[in-house]
Amino acid sequence: MITLTDTQTIDVPVQSGEEDRYHLKMGPQHPATHGVLRVDLDLDGETILTCDPKVGYLHRGFEKLAEHRTYAQNIVLTDRLDYIAAMSNNVGYCEAVERLLAIEVPERARMLRVMVCEMSRISSHLLWLATHALDIGAMTVFLYCFREREVLLELFAELCGARLTTTYTRLGGVRQDVTRSIMKKLDKFVEDFPACIEEYETLIDTNRIWLKRTIGIGQVSAEKALDLCLTGASLRGSGVDYDIRKHMPYAGYEKFEFDIPVGETGDTYARYRCRMEELRQSNFILRQCIDMLPPGPVLGKDAPDLVMPIRAANKLEVDVPAKNALITLIEDRDVFMEGDIYVATEVPKGELGFYFISDGMGRPYRMHIRSPSFIHIGALSTMAQGAMIADLIAIIGTLDVVLGECDR
Amino acid sequence: MWFWANVTGSFLEEDHSFNLDEVSVPEIMQILTLILQIAILLVIVLLHVAYATYFERKIIGHMQVRMGPMLVGYHGLLQPIADGIKSFFKEDVVPAQADKPLFLFAPVICLVTMLTSLAVIPFAKGWVLADINIGLLFIFAMSSLASYGVILAGWASNSKYTFLGGMRSMAQVISYEIPLGLSLVGVMMLSGSLNLTAIVNSQGNSFSSMYLFPQIIGFFVFFLAMLAETNRVPFDLPEAETELVSGYITEYSGMRYALFFMAEYIGMMVMASIGTTCFLGGWNGPFEVPFFPPLWFILKVYGFIFFFIWIRATLPRYRYDQLMALGWKLLIPLALLNIFLTGLFKILVH
Numbered sequence A: 001m002i003t004l005t006d007t008q009t010i011d012v013p014v015q016s017g018e019e020d021r022y023h024l025k026m027g028p029q030h031p032a033t034h035g036v037l038r039v040d041l042d043l044d045g046e047t048i049l050t051c052d053p054k055v056g057y058l059h060r061g062f063e064k065l066a067e068h069r070t071y072a073q074n075i076v077l078t079d080r081l082d083y084i085a086a087m088s089n090n091v092g093y094c095e096a097v098e099r100l101l102a103i104e105v106p107e108r109a110r111m112l113r114v115m116v117c118e119m120s121r122i123s124s125h126l127l128w129l130a131t132h133a134l135d136i137g138a139m140t141v142f143l144y145c146f147r148e149r150e151v152l153l154e155l156f157a158e159l160c161g162a163r164l165t166t167t168y169t170r171l172g173g174v175r176q177d178v179t180r181s182i183m184k185k186l187d188k189f190v191e192d193f194p195a196c197i198e199e200y201e202t203l204i205d206t207n208r209i210w211l212k213r214t215i216g217i218g219q220v221s222a223e224k225a226l227d228l229c230l231t232g233a234s235l236r237g238s239g240v241d242y243d244i245r246k247h248m249p250y251a252g253y254e255k256f257e258f259d260i261p262v263g264e265t266g267d268t269y270a271r272y273r274c275r276m277e278e279l280r281q282s283n284f285i286l287r288q289c290i291d292m293l294p295p296g297p298v299l300g301k302d303a304p305d306l307v308m309p310i311r312a313a314n315k316l317e318v319d320v321p322a323k324n325a326l327i328t329l330i331e332d333r334d335v336f337m338e339g340d341i342y343v344a345t346e347v348p349k350g351e352l353g354f355y356f357i358s359d360g361m362g363r364p365y366r367m368h369i370r371s372p373s374f375i376h377i378g379a380l381s382t383m384a385q386g387a388m389i390a391d392l393i394a395i396i397g398t399l400d401v402v403l404g405e406c407d408r
Numbered sequence B: 001m002w003f004w005a006n007v008t009g010s011f012l013e014e015d016h017s018f019n020l021d022e023v024s025v026p027e028i029m030q031i032l033t034l035i036l037q038i039a040i041l042l043v044i045v046l047l048h049v050a051y052a053t054y055f056e057r058k059i060i061g062h063m064q065v066r067m068g069p070m071l072v073g074y075h076g077l078l079q080p081i082a083d084g085i086k087s088f089f090k091e092d093v094v095p096a097q098a099d100k101p102l103f104l105f106a107p108v109i110c111l112v113t114m115l116t117s118l119a120v121i122p123f124a125k126g127w128v129l130a131d132i133n134i135g136l137l138f139i140f141a142m143s144s145l146a147s148y149g150v151i152l153a154g155w156a157s158n159s160k161y162t163f164l165g166g167m168r169s170m171a172q173v174i175s176y177e178i179p180l181g182l183s184l185v186g187v188m189m190l191s192g193s194l195n196l197t198a199i200v201n202s203q204g205n206s207f208s209s210m211y212l213f214p215q216i217i218g219f220f221v222f223f224l225a226m227l228a229e230t231n232r233v234p235f236d237l238p239e240a241e242t243e244l245v246s247g248y249i250t251e252y253s254g255m256r257y258a259l260f261f262m263a264e265y266i267g268m269m270v271m272a273s274i275g276t277t278c279f280l281g282g283w284n285g286p287f288e289v290p291f292f293p294p295l296w297f298i299l300k301v302y303g304f305i306f307f308f309i310w311i312r313a314t315l316p317r318y319r320y321d322q323l324m325a326l327g328w329k330l331l332i333p334l335a336l337l338n339i340f341l342t343g344l345f346k347i348l349v350h
Helices: A062-066 A075-079 A086-101 A107-136 A139-160 A180-204 A208-214 A222-227 A268-292 A308-313 A326-331 A372-383 A389-399 A403-407 B002-015 B024-063 B079-089 B100-120 B135-156 B160-191 B196-203 B216-229 B254-279 B295-314 B320-349
Strands: A022-026 A038-044 A047-054 A338-347 A350-359 A364-370
Touching: A022 B160, A038 A389, A047 A372, A047 A389, A062 A075, A062 A364, A075 A086, A086 A107, A086 A338, A086 A350, A107 A139, A107 A180, A107 A208, A107 A268, A107 A389, A139 A180, A139 B295, A180 A268, A208 A268, A208 A389, A268 A389, A350 A372, A372 A389, A372 A403, B024 B079, B024 B100, B024 B254, B024 B295, B079 B254, B100 B135, B100 B254, B135 B160, B135 B196, B135 B254, B160 B196, B160 B216, B160 B254, B160 B320, B196 B254, B216 B254, B216 B295, B216 B320, B254 B295
Parallel strands: none
Antiparallel strands: A022 A038, A038 A047, A338 A350, A350 A364
């Protein structure tokens, strides 16, 4: 007995033998797989019978590479993980190494880290919204989002010279202090941004087609989401209140006031609403950063870093103590402790964890990256079961995966 | 086409001095005139198609806070010409596994059927190539045939995405031909004719006598079905870029790709023309224009096309099964209701 609801269609039972299936290898050069994700599909008509994501097309061996480079040198590798939110990765990496090496970070640098983290969260969420909407067919949202994202990327360029591969943080602080011009531009951005969010929402938030394409699509219950190890907005959309910024604060997040938006239904629309709220909360945090930014140095006293050239140029401290020089990282083995540590931070995609095993050599003996994208792609086959091709595209979009981070 | 009739008429009178067969000369001239008219129509329509792409890119550009084409000529005015030349000189790649004859023939079917349906459209009073009795039916037949081109393209390319695109197109065209046809039955009942000129004439000259008002349900159904029929957003499933790469045209390149593109735009124009003729009073306008009879017609058609573009810039895309549900569960019942109401109205009036 088949009972029909509004959203269901009648499924005519067909033989599900091998010969009736349509095999489609979607990607790695498909326009909607967000990079080089390949999904092997078995289709019955347009309904997905099995969905098998294949990763590894962007593998660059960062974890192995990191074993041959010093802790300071590895910062540049983290840019290339989630290249959409490089700042967050920089911060996550440095937080982990600093905890391993017990390096103190000055207050101003911590606040600046929060600031760039939230800027990168906004820019990453904007890119997510842009591509997600484009995947579902709403083309204009894409360009509206890029308009605001451009402002943030220009700010990154002014802050550290690069738009995407920022390498802004240093062990023990950040590379450069903000200028007054940056703060002025950021202030203007924070002022204007809420109106922009509303503009995106007018286009899609209550659009019938958007609702039809997102409500009930890729639904995961809270238990299922925890089983699948989803983190970030993908988990919060299912109603689990978990955000590392709130529950295990790092970089001074405990000083900020912000809410963790939590969805209920765990479908694509709930995750969309969560991320839209997060945009507002991030903007709110940025406002607090601008108001609260304390004076002081941006690099700690005992930061083993590449600060030499800057200090020499500024004639502040021509005689750099040998301990502070990069060379000590390789030669002076006493500085580093032995042991292992796992430190997780909340990046726009979810929980980014760095796990280090240190043998006191100045290089990580082993660096493991717990990247949210990799784990989210693992959830894809469960979520896409029984969906249609168009839904699969929406689900890939809603999981917000970046293949650079997934494949490492 | 009164102008050309006059020109050729005077030409004929002069030509009588030649000692030719008196019966065959008018017939030959008639055929020549017709060919000339067809050629002129084709050139004008193809130019319109080229600039419809420019129109679309500019409007979408401005809706999306960017400029659209700017580099070729003043504000990119020569962009369509450049695109045409480019696609003409591009390599025409035929995939090795493709069914070659069908692959080469499919875009031609699309374009020819679309061009053929232009013949029955009255651009102004008397400006029609073939003033046949079943004009509306002829256009439906042609636009149904055009979907063969799409299906064959999807099939003959022998590629996974094109096949899915072709299948989607087949299902979509079958589902939306029906409401498209049914939505115009009301108009046929009111005007009592399938001839497009007669439909325009029966609407009269005033604003309030347009069939848009008594046939508002029919117009709604027609507009949605028209979007689906021309594969426009939000029903652009056969060529959904983010799902099926480019759907049925994935494997096409160069001029053959451009033929599909032209067919799509001519299809838009034909559909907009039917909408104009059947619902908006055709060439009749608020006041007579002495110098250019089809002015109102063209303005109305471009109004339609502007709506097409506006919708494309605003709406996301439907899912395949939702599209089917919309067609069968909403549009067809609405169109039938419209026929019923129109019939009831006619009985009550008489």
